[in-house]
Every structure is written in structure tokens, then in C-alpha cells.
Amino acid sequence: MSSFRPAPAWLADAVFYQIYPQSFADSNGDGIGDFAGITERLDHLAWLGVNTVWLNPCFVSPFGDAGYDVADYLNVAPRYGSDEDLARLVDRAGSLGIRVLLDLVAGHTSDRHPWFRAAADDPADHRYIWAAEGRPDGFVPSPGSRPGSYLPNFFAFQPALNFGYARSDPAEPWRQPVDAEGPRANREALRTIMDHWLRLGLSGFRVDMAASLVKDDPDKAQTSRIWTELRHWLDRTHPEAVLLSEWGDPEVSVPAGFHTDFFLQFGGPTDGLALRSLWSNGSGTVNPDWDPLDCFFDPGGKGSPRPFVEAWERASTALGDSGFISLPTANHDFSRLNCGPRSAEQLPVAFAFQLTWPTLPAVYYGDEIGMRYVPDLPDTEGSVLSPSYNRAGSRTPMQWDDGPNAGFSTSEHPYLPVDPAPDRPTVAAQRADETSLLHLVRRLIALRASAPELGAHGSVEVVHAGYPFVHVRGGRYLVVVNPRQERAGCPAGDLRPGRALEVSGVTVDGGTVSADAFGYGIFELLR
Secondary structure (H helix, E strand, O other): OOOOOOOOHHHHHOOEEEEOHHHHOOOOOOOOOOHHHHHHOHHHHHHHOOOEEEEOOOEEOOOOOOOOOOOEEEEEOHHHOOHHHHHHHHHHHHHOOOEEEEEEEOOEOOOOOHHHHHHOOOOOOOOEOEEOOOOOOOOEEOOOOOOOEEOEOOOOOOEEEOOOEOOOOOOOOOOOOOOOHHHHHHHHHHHHHHHHHHOOOOOEEEEEOHHHOOEOOOOOHHHHHHHHHHHHHHHHHOOOOEEEEOOOOHHHHHHHOOOEEEOOOOOOOOOOHHHHHHHOOOOOOOOOOOOOOOOOOOOOOOOOOHHHHHHHHHHHHHHOOOOEEEEEOOEOOEOOOEOOOOOHHHHHHHHHHHOOOOOEEEEEOOHHHOOEOOOOOOOOOOOEEEOOEEHHHHOOOOOOOOOOOOOOOOOOOOOOOOOOOOOOOOHHHHHOOOOOHHHHHHHHHHHHHHOHHHOOOOOEEEEEEOOOEEEEEOOOEEEEEOOOOOOEEEEOOOOOEEEEEEEEEEEEEOOEEEEEEEEEEEEEEOO
């Protein structure tokens, strides 16, 4: 493992909150969320206890892929406001103790980016990957005077930036080495982009498709080399900034230079099984290539926490103190917790687990009030990847109040359901109800902040890996979660719980742990 500067001290206590800018808060009534709207709602996040916000891409874009098709990395999209509006957001967040991270799309641009438009007419330009003749598999015909075709990184309108190939092939002369002129220019561009935003007060980046840079790189060694180089630069120039990876394989990405990687619905040696084995109940966004599974947080009680625990143990052991793993409730590409047959009453037990496990928690906007994944929404800004993988259902507007459009001023929001459910949860209603999910999430975040043993560095001892799932944090706190709809129990051994900190339907008595349906409990152990 490369010798990096230790992660900034603040990261160990981070509670991430992911904001989809177009869906979070609309300040001007045009139906699209914006920076001013986010700024107006930062008090909600401060009250909740969130201390780190990640914004999905907010740069100039034609929005064919909801902003992941970047046309200008150094200016924000006018629909969200101005650079000054973003600066005001960052300043206000800082005054509330909240850091702000941007989303860096490192592996591709929009086909409307000036770099690509220039390359499409200049055969000597190597910022992208071009085949001079014909159209090899996966390539897209040139849109300009340049003959041949280019390689996209996701959608056809997202040409892959050229970071080189790990292996050469005489039959494919477009393969350039990683230290060729084009790849070097793109590595320098990443430094320029990051430096620009970090100097304006941002605290780091979540990096989109971070494993996609170098092509034909089966062990990701050359891609890792790029991130190692960038991490050393970051350590020298912006030592308090952090890099979060959309890689899904902390055992590879963190040693490469990232401070944190997410357990995701894809990636890693088991193709995202760690996350899906917890939350994925076969509804919402489902890749047809995934093997069917019974997730642990399901009322049927057929799942197991073992796939997650084993993946976490393997990654945690590999990382040591070099970085962190982050566990999200959901994200813009994956189903919300409240999805399909899962009901609102099942959500508290999920948060009781997520906010007490030794990972950095990431709350997807609206999950703190139990917003539902909305099925069958039309394709909007590239949201539908297949009939079973419709991402729009996780991108609907934040439900602030009881108005007709969930707090948005018009019905023009691209992800607004045609007929929102009349009983949808709102922030306003839950803020007024101290028994609500929102108040529970707030208390759990506060408990985590007050007890270092419940944080990312606290030890964990698994007592029972089934229903209920029972573990001890830092030798001091007993955590019990039962996500199934039937009562469950297990031996308590010599555990002697004392003060109950957050409990719903759990008892420890007579050497037995008993948990009601969807019960959870956090206890301070007697010493």
C-alpha cells in the first residue's frame, strides 16, 4: 500500500447525505431544484445531524444523463444557479458545520464538451479514444470530419476520455499506453478541475465510475496508479480534502488512493452482493443479470447478514486504518429502502443497523422520512436503463410539505409522479411527530456522535448472525436488530445490558435476547 497522508480527522465522524440537486428544493418555481433551494434547507440537515453533503453533478450539461454528461467542468449548470449561488451554499453549510462535496465525472464527458468537438475534427487530438478506420465493437461513428469512430464510457453521447490501455494489441492500433500525450493531458485536467473547486471552499469529491479510466485493465493496476498519483498530489496541495469512490471494491480503491469507497449494488469480488444482500428485495432497480437472493432486511426472514458481514470483514481487514467503507441507504441509481413490498414500519430497524455499524453512513435524500421508490415512471434524462432498471423512481422530489407537488412550485419537475400517493410522508409532518422515522434517525445520528464506540473505528463482535442480528460495539454497546415480521430470539451468553438507549420491541432477560417483529435495540452494557 502506498504511503499516503492520513485521512483528515473530520472524515472518521462523517455522516454523508446525498443530494440530487434537481430534486431536493426548488427556490424559484421553475420545477427544478437549485442551489438557493438547497441553501434554504440546510437547517434541516443541521437539525438532523448531517455533517457532510454530496451533490450529484451540477456542472454545465445537456442533461442527457442527468448531468453525468459534463460539457464544462469549471462552470455550474445555469438551471441550478450561478457560481456565486454555489459559493453561498458552501459558506452557509460551513457556518452550520457541514462540508460540501461535488461529484467528479472523471472517465468521460458529454459529446458537446469543447474538448470532444475539437477532437471530432482533428485526427491529431488524443484526448479521447478513436479508431481511425471502421467501427470496432462498442465504438460510435465520428460526428465530425474526423474519420472513424470513438469509444463511449456509458451512453453513446458520453465519449470516454483517453487514459490509455493497460495492454497493447497490434490488431487495435488505437490503444495508447497510459503515459502517452493524451492520457497525460487528461490526468493534468483532473488536477486542474479538482484544484479549481477545492480553492473555492469545497471539501472533496465523490468520483463517478472511478474504476473506468484505463481500458483493458483487468486487475485495475494502471487505473489504481492514476488515483495514487492524484492522491499524492491532493495530500500535498489540499490535505483536508477527501476522495470518495464509486468503485464498489474498497479493497482495491482505498489502497489506490481513495479515502472512502461505498459498498454498492455492483463491484467487488461478489458483484455488489454485500449491499444487495441487505436491502434489495427484488423490486425497483433490478439488474436482470443479478442472481435472485433473499435480502436480510425483508419480512420473510429468509435472508442472512453473513454475506454483508463477510464482505465487510474482508474489506475492513485489508484497509486497516488507511481508509473507510461507506454504507448507503440507497442512491440515485438504486432503489430506496422503502420499495416494493417493504413498508414504512420496516424502516426503523434498517436505520438502527446502518447508523450503528462500523462504516461511514450515507443517507440518500428523503430516506430519513421514508420516501418511497415510485415504479414505472417515464424515461427522463437517461433514467431508464432497462425495463427492470428504472432509476427515475429514486429521483422524485423531496417531500417537504403537504402541498400538491411535494414542496416544488410547479408540476414540471422531470421526476414528479403524475399522481403522487396521498399518504406520502413529508418532512413537515414528521418533524411535528416525535415518534416519526425522522426523529429516530436524528436520535441515532446524535447517539453515534456521542459514542465513539458506535463510529467507524469502534470494534464489532458478532454475537448472533441471524434473526435477530446481535453484535457488540466497542465492548460497550449491544445492538439488536430483527428485520423479519416474526418474533426472534437467541442466547445472550454473559451479556448484561444496562441502560436502554434506543429500543423498540427488544428485551434481554434470563440469558435470552428476544426481539419482536421489526424490533431493534441499542443498550449500554454493564461493566
